[in-house]
Amino acid sequence: MTKFKFRHIAAAVATAALTLSSAAFAAEKPTVVLVHGAFAESSSWNGVAANLLQQGYPVVAVANPLRSLTADADYVASLVKQTSGPVVLVGHSYGGAVISNAVQDNTNVSALVYVAAFAPEQGETVLELSGRYPGSTLGPTLAAPVLLKDGSKDLYIQQDKFAAQFAADVPAAEAVLMAATQRPVTELALTEAAGQPAWHTVPSWAIYGTADKNIPAVAMKFMAQRAKAKKIVEVPGASHVVMTSHPDKVAALIVEAATATSK
Template sequence: MTVADVVLVHGLWSDGSSWSEVIPFLHDAGHRVAAVQLPLTSLEDDVAATRRVVERMPGPVVLAGWSYGGTVITNAMAESSHVSALVYVAAFAPDRGESSFGILQRFGATVGEAVRPYEDGLCGLDTDRYQEVFAGDVPAVRANVLAAVQKPSALACLEAASGEPAWRSVRSWYQVAEEDNALPPAAQRFMAERMGAVTTSVPSSHASPLSHAGEVADLITRAAVGTA
């Protein structure tokens, strides 16, 4: 079994514990794992936080992003030889000049209806709609906890234009969440095809790292083997 250094990047309104169900599978496969804690204050800040974690791993690194975490990994290591593979899990994979928000608009996403603006440019998801939008196949008790502990995130993260995408130079894998009410599956398939990613799918809500952790971990391991 190929042992890899795996760095996991979460999305908006969440934290590194989003990967809590995936990490044990990766450990069982022998991988070394680190989950980034994004500040969610700007894309620039999130990219910097991710680079710090990647650069302290021996490498080469399999870099996996879920949701907005895909935008982060797209921008984090575009010019680095330290990353051997990118894995997108129900994730944004913007091209140069695109934003996460722009992709949502292009594909008619309705997640914006559940976003609640806070002070200082921050926002969160309506707790009453969290399970419907984000975690439809996660038990209600767990989904309610996730809604309660969600991390306020800067709207600027969604609006920031992406730089030169790492997926143009790094081999990529993509897992489509077929029952996603946040990032439309059509958008996911479009991005996966555009970047020529090895593509799989799961019958999952947006929260596939929680509801389909084994399949997510399997894809990350496939990426590690594919670049060994």
């Protein structure tokens, strides 16, 4: 065999080994499950999802039903149970309460990431937590409830108030679309008491904006510290949809959580 052929074969073997190693590394990355909150929908995660996908992370942006905390948590838990490998659960706003209650008996959840989110203790409600500290201006921006046949009520934000209340740092045209495509949440979901939260046993991370008008920054800091978050990131001037206006910062924290818990 000539030296040229030997070198050619050796290079091919090395390339194949590197490719297999890279594929194995990618396969070991956890699936990131993104759970939106009230008045939002799955596309609010588009920037974050695109960033994570480029880095080789499997991503699922869940269509959170927004019907009740128990039902929504059960729905996410079912999805997690049928996801192979480790999972990083990420929740925005009310979605934080959902991920806190969605781990249940799933042992594959390695980390929780709270994005401008609620992290309730057992017995607490999203509504109570939102008003525990001054600063939320959500109440006056809500439209008249939509009464449903079962007696429950769907809540929306008035479209002409949506941008200023919910997405002040998002381009105007995008905020208009977000207002039009917002998903309603039931009153029950916001007033239902939380169960035993997963953050007692699963490591957590948190990120939020200092200009959030839905959940006061001081409330989110309190909840993150109470959950003993490994890292708390405050984004100066960011609105309630920090994952839309600052997707790279949110994605970076998710990657940090995924990396820290994959060892």
